[in-house]
Amino acid sequence: MMWKPTRREFLQAAAAGGAMCFLAPGCGMQAVPARRADILSPGCRKSKVQVAKLYLGRPGAHWPTPTLDLKTEMAAYEAEFARLHKDVADVEWVVNELVTTQEQVAALKDKLANVDGILAIHLSMGVVPMLRDVLAVGRPTMLYAAPYSGHEWTSFGALRKQKEGALLECLLTSDPDQLAVAIRPFRAIHHAREAKILDVTTRNFDAYAASMKQKFGTEIAKIDRQRVLDLYKAVPDAAAAAEADRWIRGAEKVIEPATDEIVKSCKLALAFEKLLDEENATLITVDCYGSMWRQLPAYPCIGHARLNGMGLGGMCESDLPSSMTQIILQGLSGKPGFVTDPTMDVSAQSIVLAHCMGTPRMDGPDNPPAPYRLRTIMERQEGAVCQVRMRIGQKVTQAELIGSDLIIFFTGSILDTPDLPRGCRTKIKVKVDGDAEKLWQNWSHGLHRVTCYGDLKEDLARFCRFKGIQLTNEAT
Numbered sequence: 001m002m003w004k005p006t007r008r009e010f011l012q013a014a015a016a017g018g019a020m021c022f023l024a025p026g027c028g029m030q031a032v033p034a035r036r037a038d039i040l041s042p043g044c045r046k047s048k049v050q051v052a053k054l055y056l057g058r059p060g061a062h063w064p065t066p067t068l069d070l071k072t073e074m075a076a077y078e079a080e081f082a083r084l085h086k087d088v089a090d091v092e093w094v095v096n097e098l099v100t101t102q103e104q105v106a107a108l109k110d111k112l113a114n115v116d117g118i119l120a121i122h123l124s125m126g127v128v129p130m131l132r133d134v135l136a137v138g139r140p141t142m143l144y145a146a147p148y149s150g151h152e153w154t155s156f157g158a159l160r161k162q163k164e165g166a167l168l169e170c171l172l173t174s175d176p177d178q179l180a181v182a183i184r185p186f187r188a189i190h191h192a193r194e195a196k197i198l199d200v201t202t203r204n205f206d207a208y209a210a211s212m213k214q215k216f217g218t219e220i221a222k223i224d225r226q227r228v229l230d231l232y233k234a235v236p237d238a239a240a241a242a243e244a245d246r247w248i249r250g251a252e253k254v255i256e257p258a259t260d261e262i263v264k265s266c267k268l269a270l271a272f273e274k275l276l277d278e279e280n281a282t283l284i285t286v287d288c289y290g291s292m293w294r295q296l297p298a299y300p301c302i303g304h305a306r307l308n309g310m311g312l313g314g315m316c317e318s319d320l321p322s323s324m325t326q327i328i329l330q331g332l333s334g335k336p337g338f339v340t341d342p343t344m345d346v347s348a349q350s351i352v353l354a355h356c357m358g359t360p361r362m363d364g365p366d367n368p369p370a371p372y373r374l375r376t377i378m379e380r381q382e383g384a385v386c387q388v389r390m391r392i393g394q395k396v397t398q399a400e401l402i403g404s405d406l407i408i409f410f411t412g413s414i415l416d417t418p419d420l421p422r423g424c425r426t427k428i429k430v431k432v433d434g435d436a437e438k439l440w441q442n443w444s445h446g447l448h449r450v451t452c453y454g455d456l457k458e459d460l461a462r463f464c465r466f467k468g469i470q471l472t473n474e475a476t
Helices: 013-022 070-083 102-112 128-135 153-161 184-194 206-216 225-234 237-250 259-279 301-308 320-333 436-442 457-467
Strands: 049-056 091-099 117-122 141-145 168-172 196-200 219-223 283-286 338-345 350-355 372-377 382-388 395-402 406-416 426-432 449-453 470-473
Touching: 049 070, 049 102, 049 128, 049 184, 070 091, 091 102, 102 128, 117 128, 117 184, 128 141, 128 153, 141 153, 153 168, 168 457, 184 320, 184 457, 196 259, 196 320, 206 219, 206 320, 219 259, 225 259, 237 259, 237 372, 259 283, 259 301, 259 382, 283 301, 283 320, 301 382, 320 395, 320 449, 320 457, 338 426, 338 436, 350 406, 350 436, 382 426, 395 426, 395 457, 406 457, 457 470
Parallel strands: 049 091, 049 117, 117 141, 141 168, 196 219, 196 283, 406 470
Antiparallel strands: 338 350, 338 449, 350 426, 372 382, 395 406, 395 449, 406 426
């Protein structure tokens, strides 16, 4: 169903007039905040991804030709990386060298030991001994091999199955854009290690936090209610009103929530951003249906949507597994997640993914937002949330990290954005890749999953291989 754009007049916040100058850092005049300038890449604010780039070749090798100039080949690839600069702007090339002997690999061993990953580029025949020495360092390694690089590709499959190749993934392609794709699993590894999650709750999650710290390096910290209330009170009323004005002006329509409810939600949103800044954190989740039920001045939904649109993160219901999943998916794709309560429609080979907390910038903070309405939370008939109309035809991946050693997932395409007076506010009907019957039969580990734009199955597979995680497609 198409929504006809309308706009509710902003009745009270007009008095804020010049209050735009009180907006939190990073906020512009757009309807939905775009990426903050201090975010290196969506989901990461602390440091660049550490990657070693090694060009592997033998002078005078017979393939692709004995007259091959390795330095010229390297320069051609460097020109491709310059073309792809936006896709690798968050990468620090700790090593960037032409390697022609095993002795060179040995000399680089200390520099390679702590990188997030190694990108090895196959230039000529005769590189397997050097590649084996690279793999012996024990870092995740992506090997890019274009056609005519050499005959070694015939051994890469077997090498991956051996113990020494456990951290090897290969891209055998003539598509230079895949050089940027090769970085994605390294980025996700880095983002997870650098991430800090804030959980506003009274619950104890020490055991889970310890397991995430050990597996991924992620820090999870508890935040008490009073800390949030103090930050909320410190937000100028004019700044909250101006922020609310922006969300109202950006909406196609405001249906249920009153202006003062939207203002309170936006004041809490600005407090969340300040809290993340003080903690140098990347994602916040609130126990909104548990220990924080009606303990805060407003629901956190707009605050979460706002952070998701800025390259940081907000997650519903103190859902730590979904928070971890979003960090991983965001690292792989540069896009935020949409946590959902699904319901099946096997007759249409589909699943409806629904939740009240919709994020307009599902395409990522650098891209325009989707149309949205401002609604109440369906289950509570109160608060303020974004009902987002996502893009029909868009490929999506839904996944969830279970414990520390399993990720369950499936992929599909958006068929419809149902606008029904039942179920959560934001809904997408997704045609399942695979078998919807098997999907519900295989379903386990509760309700919530995180949905992200894009087909991420190959990126997830590489990440899981590097981190020793089992990856299971629920629809097969």
